Amino acid sequence: MSDYFTTHKIGRSLLLALPMIILNFMLITRGNLNFSGSTDVIAFSITFLFFSYLFFMMLYSGKTDKYRATGFIVFAMFFAFTFIVNLIKIRGTNTFDNETILACEIPMCHIPAFMFIIPAVFTKTIIFPGNIGSITFMLIATVGMSIVLGRGICSWGCLFGGWDECASRITRKPVIKKVNAVFRWTSFAVLLIVVLWSAATLSPTYCWWLCPFKAVTEYEEVSSFSILLKTIVFSLLFAGLVIVLPILTKKRIQCATFCPMGAFLSLTNKINIFEIRIDKEKCNNCGTCSKICPTLSLSKTNIEETRPSITCTKCGKCIDVCSRHAIQYHIKGTSVIRNISLSRYLFLYPAFILLVIFAGAVIQHGIVLIINLITTGSML
Amino acid sequence: MILTEGFLLGISTGAVCLVYCGPVLIPYLLGEGKNVRQNAYVLILFLSGRILAYSIVGFLAGLLGTVLLQSILYKSYVFGVIYILLAVLLILYGFYRFKEICLGHLQQKINSNLRKQFPRIVPFISGVITGFNICPPFLIAITKASDTGSITSGILFFLMFFMGTSLYFVPLPFTGFLKRQQVFRIIGKFASIVTGFIFLYQGTLKILN
Amino acid sequence: MKRTISILAIIWAFFCTFIILIIFIKGPQFTRLFGKLPSMIISPVYAGGDLNYVVEGDSLKIAVNKPVFEALIGESAKGFVQITFSGTGNLPQLIEQEIDYDKDLKPDFKLKINTIENKTEYLSISPNAGPLIVSSKVHDDWVVRIKVRNKKK
Structure with a gap:
């Protein structure tokens, strides 16, 4: 009897995962099956199997966070790795100098988008020394992603979130056991100051001064006191907020308390159709969800209000740990007690597609580089 | 640039003003009127008082800059040191709570009978009193206005600074500030620390240059 | 009314998958289109x-x-x-x-x-x-x- 149920569950999960597996195939190959060699075939196969396995397991096990985090962390590591290798291929170094700035060749990620709003309104220009095509695409992608997922981007599509996610999972138990949930609002202060300072100086202040992830991508070549100061600031922020504090607290400290883009995206959570809800009937106020929430989004008040704070990144960790199944993905405007599985599937599909779109190409490329290193002794 | 700088300094440090003056001023302002219309009326009177105080301070700061500070030899060094001192104060301000820093406390002491007798003058006077607030954001604004080296620029700078800070006061009585005081406090305090570091950097650069 | 809102919400949630796909598959076309907007110029x-x-x-x-x-x-x-x-x-x-x-x-x-x-x-x-x-x-x-x-x- 138990075998029958297991087989039935596998079959059902496979059937529900099938559209995603087909989409995985299409997105990772990008509709092009002309592999240039066996290395490409191996890289494609590993990437395709990896993502198909993750999605299947999400449906089969009913757990979201464990499999999401695996894909998300691998993505962040591979992104940093491939990004740096590519820069070394093009520039010979992963630092940039005056030449790169004057030529407007600084690559842009999704994070600076919020800094552009006020200067774009007043000066009708974009305050970033990058390629206008890639900036336009990044802006469209950020707006589109935030409409679909709100702050869910921070756990499913961010290029860097996997770093502090990884650090927050290193220890089994937190050394600092209690982090006051009120600190989730500090990122809004960073957002406020960065937006205003960028507008006043017409420069992407966060990128120049505060972004900790310059440590794992590219940074300015030290040639003046001011650049030295910038280097010290971002290195300390990376070490403190992305590595040390997440290890000690088991929280995504950089994402929860510092990232201004996270704060900005929190505002889009308000208009987003997907949310996390707590069923008051089932909840016994054990507080486990509040303790494990990596972005400090579930305080006692939030549990009483049956929904997390706007800072929730929809990672699914609280849903997975709740022994009474009182927390679930929810579509706004629908009943909290009905359509639980449907709400989860309808959220998982766009969220996982986002992860595959970003991570698929990056991981595939990273595997090619590793194979090249093993077989030829060089990645370049 | 003066206009932009003043306005942006007002917005960036206005969050700090809110932390210290909000809890004192807003219940007071709300206590004056019984409905939104009356609240708005009291608020306009209060802000008129503030604008008068800010214009006076702007004039004095501009005068100070024209007469005294522009003629001193090591101007950028002096301003650099002032910036650094104020930045340290702003950072401390973010970490600690100074209860009596907002002069808004004064009007709580004003006799309630006086409020009934002069319903128009009291909010206006309150605005003037709170306009002369010796807090780090205000001192930074004075330094910046003096740095412009012109009376007109000093007044303009303070008027824009007024507009920036007022943005926080205008909508708050109507948007549940009292319910979410702790959230605004933590945002304001952290904004104060970050702003402090920015001025610390600006001061250091002024000295090094 | 509640039922209508509920159905509309589910339809919108269903379309979210397609929105994400369209954004990235049609990315180059969108980039060309939005790139023509007056504000899409690098600051001098x-x-x-x-x-x-x-x-x-x-x-x-x-x-x-x-x-x-x-x-x-x-x-x-x-x-x-x-x-x-x-x-x-x-x-x-x-x-x-x-x-x-x-x-x-x-x-x-x-x-x-x-x-x-x-x-x-x-x-x-x-x-x-x-x-x-x-x-x-x-x-x-x-x-x-x-x-x-x-x-x-």
């Missing part, structure tokens, strides 16, 4: 400003841009002017040039650039020309930025 603070005039010599082409006094509102009191030196073949080893950036027929500053040793000597002639901000090779060209004062301020 980074791009260097519009071209003012060009001086063409035998082995050197000098492009003098219009001064940039970009501010959030209006113009700032201080800005910069960008000069681009391009060689007809390779850049000459030594570039020595007087520049009249405001077209008042008087030189405003003098530049002496050693493109091999990456050394720049700068001499301000006009009171409106401030210090040198940057002097750097950019691809096959050499770009120089000089701080200038806004005459209107």
Whole structure:
């Protein structure tokens, strides 16, 4: 009897995962099956199997966070790795100098988008020394992603979130056991100051001064006191907020308390159709969800209000740990007690597609580089 | 640039003003009127008082800059040191709570009978009193206005600074500030620390240059 | 009413999958479309400003841009002017040039650039020309930025 149920569950999960597996195939190959060699075939196969396995397991096990985090962390590591290798291929170094700035060749990620709003309104220009095509695409992608997922981007599509996610999972138990949930609002202060300072100086202040992830991508070549100061600031922020504090607290400290883009995206959570809800009937106020929430989004008040704070990144960790199944993905405007599985599937599909779109190409490329290193002794 | 700088300094440090003056001023302002219309009326009177105080301070700061500070030899060094001192104060301000820093406390002491007798003058006077607030954001604004080296620029700078800070006061009585005081406090305090570091950097650069 | 809202919400949630797919599959088309919007221009603070005039010599082409006094509102009191030196073949080893950036027929500053040793000597002639901000090779060209004062301020 138990075998029958297991087989039935596998079959059902496979059937529900099938559209995603087909989409995985299409997105990772990008509709092009002309592999240039066996290395490409191996890289494609590993990437395709990896993502198909993750999605299947999400449906089969009913757990979201464990499999999401695996894909998300691998993505962040591979992104940093491939990004740096590519820069070394093009520039010979992963630092940039005056030449790169004057030529407007600084690559842009999704994070600076919020800094552009006020200067774009007043000066009708974009305050970033990058390629206008890639900036336009990044802006469209950020707006589109935030409409679909709100702050869910921070756990499913961010290029860097996997770093502090990884650090927050290193220890089994937190050394600092209690982090006051009120600190989730500090990122809004960073957002406020960065937006205003960028507008006043017409420069992407966060990128120049505060972004900790310059440590794992590219940074300015030290040639003046001011650049030295910038280097010290971002290195300390990376070490403190992305590595040390997440290890000690088991929280995504950089994402929860510092990232201004996270704060900005929190505002889009308000208009987003997907949310996390707590069923008051089932909840016994054990507080486990509040303790494990990596972005400090579930305080006692939030549990009483049956929904997390706007800072929730929809990672699914609280849903997975709740022994009474009182927390679930929810579509706004629908009943909290009905359509639980449907709400989860309808959220998982766009969220996982986002992860595959970003991570698929990056991981595939990273595997090619590793194979090249093993077989030829060089990645370049 | 003066206009932009003043306005942006007002917005960036206005969050700090809110932390210290909000809890004192807003219940007071709300206590004056019984409905939104009356609240708005009291608020306009209060802000008129503030604008008068800010214009006076702007004039004095501009005068100070024209007469005294522009003629001193090591101007950028002096301003650099002032910036650094104020930045340290702003950072401390973010970490600690100074209860009596907002002069808004004064009007709580004003006799309630006086409020009934002069319903128009009291909010206006309150605005003037709170306009002369010796807090780090205000001192930074004075330094910046003096740095412009012109009376007109000093007044303009303070008027824009007024507009920036007022943005926080205008909508708050109507948007549940009292319910979410702790959230605004933590945002304001952290904004104060970050702003402090920015001025610390600006001061250091002024000295090094 | 509740039921209608519920159905509409589920339909919208269902379409979210397609929205994500469309954004990324049709990305290049969207980029071209939105790239035509008036605000999709790199700020002159980074791009260097519009071209003012060009001086063409035998082995050197000098492009003098219009001064940039970009501010959030209006113009700032201080800005910069960008000069681009391009060689007809390779850049000459030594570039020595007087520049009249405001077209008042008087030189405003003098530049002496050693493109091999990456050394720049700068001499301000006009009171409106401030210090040198940057002097750097950019691809096959050499770009120089000089701080200038806004005459209107």
